[in-house]
Amino acid sequence: MSTNDATNTSSGAIHWPVPLRRAVVRKRTSYADLVQAWIDELDRNQATLCRWYDGLDRAGCATAIGRLRTWHGRFFASDDAGEEVARDEPNTLDSPPAFFVRLWKGALRVLLEPARFADDGKPMATTPDVLQVVPAKKGAALRLEQSANGEVRNADADFAMGDLVEFPLFVFLRAAGLSNYAGLSFDGDGSPFLGSSVAGANGEGEPVLHDNMMAMRFQLLLGLGRGAFSAEGKPVYKNGKPQQLRPHAFGDGAKVWARGMMYAGTLAYKPKSDRATIENYHWGAERDATAVPECVTNKSGIDNLSTEHPVTPGWTCSPATLLLTNYMLLIDKKRGGNSVRKTMTKSDYDGSTVRSYYVDTTPEKILEDEQPQIDQMRTRIETIVKEIEEILPLLGGEQSIAALAIDQAAKDTAWATDVPESVRKLLARRRKSPQSVYDTIRGRLARRRTSDEEAAQLEPLRLDLIERGVVVRERITTLVATEGWKAVPIKPNSIKLKGRLPVRSELEREEARDSRRVPRMKFNENVAKALGDKRKALKKAGDGPLGGLDAIAVDITDYCSDFSIVSLDGHEWALVKLRPAENLLDAREIPRAGFIAAYDPLSCEPAFIGEGERERGQLTVFEATGGLRRWTHSGTTYNTYGAKPFKWVPLDGNRVAIGPRKKGGMFIRQKARFRKKEGSTQRDETAGTGSWKKFCHIWRCNEAGLDRLASEYGTRGAGDWTPFVIIPTKKGKDEAVKAATRRIEKNWEVYYKERAIPFPTIDECEGGFVTHAEMTQAMRNMIDLSEPSFDGSEKCQFLWQSLTGKERPDPPPDAGADEICEIDDGPAQECVLPESVAP
């Protein structure tokens, strides 16, 4: 084999979200290398292609690859090469079909482009027939010449991190002899996220191309959360320091910053138009915008923003999970179809913008097919919740175990019935305090004047409680020893708070010594007294199988479906099980719906952290968080307004850590749960829920599943989803804001057809969002005593604290008793819907 026959691959520069067809660029690469990577990919997977596409055989593949190589060799030929031709004699130059790739610009390229906007009222400038030279701050320029349908036409084009390209697989198939693919071409208005990247000539009956639309659809959500507002100059600040996400973006000068927040409005259903849309529902605002500033957030959230940073509406947990479940799972008859379509028009967007991943079926059929899986997942979730509840006492130490044991006893109707009435009443009164129950029994037994008859009645109760405690402990021991559970070591400085569990031998020893000398169950004190300093305590505590636990981590891979919505008390979060994108190649038949896979929208790094997870599926947290406070004023509930961090974090080992909550119950611990690399701005646990659940479906353990969705929405055009659009929040009379809003509204289709992250940037929304400074001023204005409706009550105090982080030194007098605000104890997540979108 000659040297020229060798291939020059650059697969490390790209990632294949849809193998053989669609790729994203991880680092700067040339056009020639990009196509070469496709050639290599095709060459490696000829058998797969032949399996998927009827009529395609290895000979056809070889021919097509030869044509592709020929085109590559000719199109990217250097001036030193060229075609050797004869003078004065005929020469035939038979060109192969052109294999131009379709480009959707990544966030970095968009940021680097000198101009992205047309004037207000005019469509965004497109790039046909124009050689756009995009300057990088350092290094060579990004040259780009695109045709009207988005094909890259200049051989010296460069591709930057974040670019999304689709290769002309239909040209390849045609070159391989499949003539039915001859009528296809890239759709200049199409989007890979909507299944419309390729158009057919006839509109009906086009041949099918393989796809992974589930992954692309999920990717759209990630783009919204992770990359919609990425900007070079406006990074997320954390602890006063800008957080750059990408270490090697492009060249050595350009940087991309991800906001890591969910933007736009909230998923809502509009009865008037009978459709669901994304709505901004003015968190914390009354309809009269002059009454309360539209943006009020708490200090910790503000601290993560620069002064002039726009503060945007965000989604909290419920809308985020709603969006995920509804957008990904709710099926309607219009979504669907082939991944090849004729054209994409605005009416298409209006009517059925989301393509189905289930072809030739109905919503009812989908639900029927999915129901077993739904039921199975629900059962699994219930199982894990039950096991967690059993294990929780371990985290509270011996006291909690005793509490559980006594609670079990208290629920036992036959327990403590064979005792004098006085004792039974005494115990009944004290059952709310397990320790008191035990102490009561122990005290009675220890008391000298207790009769032998009463002691004989009480002693079995005491022993029963101990026995129940031991049983609970053993059960916990068994559970924790189960594969998948993992103890999280306790921190040295909290060792004193943890107790050593009683073991049977100790109890038996005590019993043997003196049945009347009842051991107290305050092992915390015993441990602290016996072990002295922390180091010894830690060592000693770690000796036992259950000692020294701060939390319990559990591998929940098998408990989770592809989408698992965990509805906790006051918080919802989703777990998404990702699969390697290349698994698509294992499909026996041509895949179109595919499965959930993902890459980072900015860096295009595939979303995997370990080989184990690669096999089992990588669980990632899809979550909007933020413990923004809620309060009630004059009967209306308000929620603090502000940007909510969006988290999309892989779980290391697919484990979540379960820890105790302050007021009992359980909570998935933030710090243990997230192996975060960046991004978190708030860590508050949350409490309480709002009215959202009355309106929108949340997939909970003991609720109906998708069938409810179908019954409530399925027949009312619920599938008519518009693609996501960023909606500025300042819809006042400000002309600049109006202009920004109009630009976005008019150009949203262009975003889809031109961009790998089809949303406007912060700059493009300039003026549409309030800034930190504006919000601060509004806050100060609002708490001014001259404003009669905010008279310095608790609400004002709260707002002041939110703004300054300090208690106001001179709280104003309570001037209006009937205006006193009620402030909830805990931070909240939910908010009522405004009247305009409430059903």
Add this chain to the structure above:
Amino acid sequence: MSASNAAVAMDPSETRTHLVRPGECLSELAERYGLHPDTIWNHPDNSELRDARTSSRVLEPGDVLVVPELRQRRCEKASGKRHSFVRKGVRARLKLQLKKEGEPRADVAYTLQVDRRPPVEGRTDAEGRIDQPIPPGARRGVLVIPEDSERIVLRLGHLDPEHTPRGAQSRLRQLGFYGGGVDGELGERSTDALVAFQQSCGLEASGELDEATAARLREEHGS
């Protein structure tokens, strides 16, 4: 008063040889030596080369070409008048037929720039042909077809004979069967291309550059 002017003519008895180098062809050499191409090609001492080559326009590097020396020729003309002397010769031409996937590219706009001369615009004929005069010594051309964003660099006169590895690679490449470089080494990709070509022509798919294949390559390519 008469004047005598010198002219050149062939003297078969006086010759020299020229070792053909890559990129050289007969028309270029004829221009360089001031001879008509046929004068060189038809020289008796080139009979062996003529037998070996199917075309005078496609020489192989290493070929030895016998070039006759120029000879003086006397021609008497009257003084006091202007006389025109026309040197016989043939202008070189670039002849291309553009196809796409086997079909002629009819009426396609193109731009051709030869060496550093001003670019020439034109359209292909109904058979997709381009026929443009070029300087005999032109070495490089750039053909641009805006419709398909094609830019083809042409190395004029570099085409080797069809039976040589380089010549075969060039023809396979221009006929759309080969995307590799032209290096004269018939590697795996070259062999695959030969097989594909042979299959398309109904020849035995041996992957070998045999005589029949070479002849068919020349026939399909035109040179």
